[in-house]
Amino acid sequence: MDVTTARERLEDMLVELDRSIGVLQGDPVAVREHSAADAGSDLTDADGAQAMLTVATAQRRAVIEAIKRVEEGVYGHCVDCGRPVPEGRLEARPEAARCVQCQGKRERRR
Numbered sequence: 442m443d444v445t446t447a448r449e450r451l452e453d454m455l456v457e458l459d460r461s462i463g464v465l466q467g468d469p470v471a472v473r474e475h476s477a478a479d480a481g482s483d484l485t486d487a488d489g490a491q492a493m494l495t496v497a498t499a500q501r502r503a504v505i506e507a508i509k510r511v512e513e514g515v516y517g518h519c520v521d522c523g524r525p526v527p528e529g530r531l532e533a534r535p536e537a538a539r540c541v542q543c544q545g546k547r548e549r550r551r
């Protein structure tokens with residue numbers, strides 16, 4: 442995947458994420474209105490929205506960092522070991538900052 446394509450995909454993802462985050466942040470109001478009729482389910486809905494918001498916010502940050510790497514000309518290289526991130530991985534996750542090995546190491550450390 443060339444850098445121009447990667448950048449376009451990242452920018453599309455950013456627009457999409459901004460929209461999702463906006464909807465999710467607006468959700469508590471909708472949930473509260475809804476819960477007047479159905480008091481039992483509001484907590485679960487709010488928790489779900491909060492969890493999705495956390496995921497979307499983290500992904501948004503990753504996408505912004507990936508766009509920065511495109512601008513710095515280092516996109517597609519693992520931020521830890523500097524080796525090229527495999528094409529297939531970037532196709533699946535254009536915002537990926539690390540190769541599979543480094544990502545695995547990082548996740549095990551947590």
Ligand SMILES: [Zn+2]
Pocket residue numbers: 519520521522523524539540541542543544
């Ligand atoms: Zn690596």
